[in-house]
Amino acid sequence: MLVWIAFSDRVADALADGRARGVLHLGMGAAFAALSAAILLALIRSGERAAIGLAAEIRSAVDAMADGVLVVDEAGRVVEANRAAAELLGVPSKDDLLRSLDDWAIRFVLRAIDGAPVPSHRFAPRSRAGERATRYDGILRRADGRDVFVAVAASPVERPEGPQLTVNILRDVSAARRLDELREEFISVAAHEFKTPLAVVKAYAQLMQRREPSEAQPLAVIQRQVDRLSRLVQHLLDVSRLRQGASEGRRDRFDLSALAAEIVERMRPTTPAHELRVEAPAPAPVLADRDRIACVLTSLLDNAVRFSPAGGPIQARIDVANGEALVSVGDRGLGIPRERQERIFERYYRAHAGTPEDYGGLGLGLDTSREIVQGHGGRMWFESEPGEGSTFHFSLPLDERIA
């Protein structure tokens, strides 16, 4: 029990810390990108107005920035860089950076987190009117051979005339990334430490069931409670992984249908009373954070299980329509009382709390799930009929690029 409490505390700390850090990170990133774009725009305009004194001041402001700045023109030439960029890339002076990206790529290699090379034109995305910053994480191999993890935000500079420019903000996120790796290691140790004893208890309960059929009922209770504890542990691990700060906004290309099938497989043995089915007529390729989407699916399935205490069918369905992947998870359980339906997306709100149908759970699922889905440009909604069950839906934009 003590261990459990200590673990919960660590997870809670990790959650609070990760969340705060994630928000701070994003907020600061966005602020820096906006500020730099404004400064650089002013810089460019100021030249036209011959406000040389101001230009020099802005230039030193950009130079003093803690994040690396690279301004790239349409032809892929770096037209402006700051000191932090030179330090990040491991070259003695920022003037060493003022060259064509193609030439530059010989000395620095930027790779996506999964190892795929990032083409240098990512630094100069063709900007369309009204397009906002594109962000990605990468691993940068410096001139000296050292690898640094960088978060890049590339924003088009809006100019009435002249060559199109893109301002790239490069932030060294190696420290945060290392923290993530430690956290990942902690989660994987925790998974092992919790699940091993659960596996032992479950196996012995089943062994006794084989040998003492007369004790089937109490042994079934033990197993059911072990299954419940397994799901809770899984949920805690998922949520703690979910709150990792630095990997916020990471994108993997994967098949949502295959992911749903995998999660249902994983869940099926923990809840024999329910008939878990997946219907996915076609692959649904998406570009999204795989771990987070896995959490959303797991939460929805877990809710369906918990609110169908009598067992019965639980159906996950993945459809593809109008450039979207549509996921639904339906149960024939208790349904949500009508007067409580509008509050279910509130954090920590539990629609069944204090009622005879209070089946526990952490009350951390739906708001977080919806946040994640919205963060991917999707929507989440539900329909529910008290006494007949609930169906939760979410959508994600399809990844329509051809691999």
Add this chain to the structure above:
Amino acid sequence: MTAGAPILVVDDDLDLLSVMEIVLSDAGYAVRTATDGRSALACVAREMPALVLLDMRMPGMNGWEFAREFRARHGRAAPIVVVTAAEDARRRAEEIGADAWLAKPFDLDDMLAVVARFRAGEPAMEPPAAG
């Protein structure tokens, strides 16, 4: 795979090891046990098993290292079934070229089903990949 070849169970948790041994023995299989990769390799050197049920996270030589060594020395002489508490059991299994996986906590019936399938000479990834 000879009919009488034993099943090698590798896990550092003695309680789990022993319940797996009991259930497999009850089902009529010859069983050998080892508590880490090193002693499992020694076991294999004495007698090639029909199947290896392999835990991943163990002190000393872990499951990854065992699988690598085993494949290097013996190729695909015996199928390996990964038995792991890791959340991404399938990926772990694919990483080391295992033939199947069981996620802890598992049902004894599922364990027996996997073992029976391999003993019957039907190699297949469990469960079959979707799509």
